[in-house]
Amino acid sequence: xxxxxxxxxxxxxxxxxxxxxxxxxxxxxxxxxxxxxxxxxxxxxxxxxxxxxxxxxxxxxxxxxxxxxxxxxxxxxxxxxxxxxxxxxxxxxxxxxxxxxxxxxxxxxxxxxxxxxxxxxxxxxxxxxxxxxxxxxxxxxxxxxxxxxxxxxxxxxxxxxxxxxxxxxxxxxxxxxxxxxxxxxxxxxxxxxxxxxxxxxxxxxxxxxxxxxxxxxxxxxxxxxxxxxxxxxxxxxxxxxxxxxxxxxxxxxxxxxxxxxxxxxxxxxxxxxxxxxxxxxxxxxxxxxxxxxxxxxxxxx
Numbered sequence: 001x002x003x004x005x006x007x008x009x010x011x012x013x014x015x016x017x018x019x020x021x022x023x024x025x026x027x028x029x030x031x032x033x034x035x036x037x038x039x040x041x042x043x044x045x046x047x048x049x050x051x052x053x054x055x056x057x058x059x060x061x062x063x064x065x066x067x068x069x070x071x072x073x074x075x076x077x078x079x080x081x082x083x084x085x086x087x088x089x090x091x092x093x094x095x096x097x098x099x100x101x102x103x104x105x106x107x108x109x110x111x112x113x114x115x116x117x118x119x120x121x122x123x124x125x126x127x128x129x130x131x132x133x134x135x136x137x138x139x140x141x142x143x144x145x146x147x148x149x150x151x152x153x154x155x156x157x158x159x160x161x162x163x164x165x166x167x168x169x170x171x172x173x174x175x176x177x178x179x180x181x182x183x184x185x186x187x188x189x190x191x192x193x194x195x196x197x198x199x200x201x202x203x204x205x206x207x208x209x210x211x212x213x214x215x216x217x218x219x220x221x222x223x224x225x226x227x228x229x230x231x232x233x234x235x236x237x238x239x240x241x242x243x244x245x246x247x248x249x250x251x252x253x254x255x256x257x258x259x260x261x262x263x264x265x266x267x268x269x270x271x272x273x274x275x276x277x278x279x280x281x282x283x284x285x286x287x288x289x290x291x292x293x294x295x296x297x298x299x300x301x
Contacts, residue, residue: 003243003287006262008039008046010275010282014264015209016057016104017284018296019254026254027066028284029055031103032268036068036077049082057105057115060298067132067299069102069115074132074141076301087301088132088139090117100127104152104209104250109160111300112183114144116151122169127151129165131183134301144185145176153210153220157233158294164191164218166207171196173207173220192235194222209250209264213291221248221263228263241287244279246270253293261287 012032019026025040031054038047053071061067064080073089090102095117105115113132119125127148132141145165153166153173160180166173171194176185197203205225212218217238218231226246230239247266254260267275267282274281 003241003285005244005279006039006284006286007044008037008284010267010280011037011264011284012268012282013249013266014282014284015249016055016106017250017252017254017262017264018059018106019252019258019260019262020060021295024256026252026262027058027060028262028264029058029068031056036066038079047079049077049079049084052084054101056102056118059105059107059113060296061301062298065301067107067113067301069105069113071101072097073102074113074115074139088141090130090141094128094143095130096126102130103127103150104154106154106156107297107299108156108180108183109297110180110183111298113299114154116148116154116165118148118150122149125149125167129154129185132299133183139301145188152208155210155212155218156294157212158214158216162233164210164212166210166220168206168208168223171206173210173218192231208248211251211253211293213253213289213293214258215291217291219251219261219293221250221265223247223249223266228261243285244277245281245283246274247281248285252296253289258292258295259289261289261293263287 011030017028057069074087103118117127129145150168155164163176163178173192175191177187205222208221208223210220216233228241245265263285270281
């Protein structure tokens with residue numbers, strides 16, 4: 001089946017899609033639109049929740065809730081009532097909300113929520129990777145990595161032994177060894193380095209959000225490159241999926257068999273001809289693929 005354009009309004013900055021297996025719904029964030037969305041393909045029913053600041057990432061929680069990374073920290077949204085509760089804020093001045101916000105994130109298989117930040121303007125690599133986990137009497141937030149401008153591409157291998165994390169402006173994806181028992185990444189090293197923009201040369205984009213399939217392949221949206229790449233665990237390009245928008249932002253696997261690839265994209269900051277095209281920037285897409293993705297992990301609160 002070819003790439004399908006979903007019957008949804010374009011996002012300003014679509015990000016952090018995930019497929020909820022019990023609800024059979026696709027969730028995603030519109031960061032610039034300050035809204036979290038949900039859509040059920042079988043019925044066409046859609047729902048949206050307006051946020052007090054930019055929702056950079058989200059993940060499911062049992063009992064009709066989702067955990068969300070906002071500009072200043074982590075929040076719990078009840079999707080039945082719309083009630084929003086703060087779980088933990090990020091410490092200042094390490095996380096300065098005047099110049100930083102949370103961005104890409106997801107849960108690991110032990111139910112800890114990980115979210116990277118981004119800094120604007122990009123004057124120094126102060127963006128970090130934060131880990132949220134429930135502890136006796138509340139929640140604990142810890143800074144687990146740094147030296148980043150725009151944190152993206154967070155994903156875990158099927159065997160829980162590898163963590164991926166990208167620095168989008170640097171056009172680089174890093175790889176860590178990962179201890180799932182302690183929730184500790186170590187031995188950070190570059191994994192894939194993409195070519196930067198060069199005048200007169202074709203540009204393939206820079207790595208944005210990603211997801212991993214059951215075979216351990218890493219699927220990454222290439223922002224400003226109009227494509228999604230499937231990379232092998234060795235970093236080799238296995239497949240290139242061209243998309244009809246310049247800035248795909250993230251992918252996730254969904255559907256009953258987790259073989260539907262969903263793709264979000266960005267409209268914010270794009271030229272008028274892209275936003276007004278027949279398939280406008282910010283559209284969402286789906287594509288049937290041969291290999292299933294890993295199921296979404298729930299936050300344990």
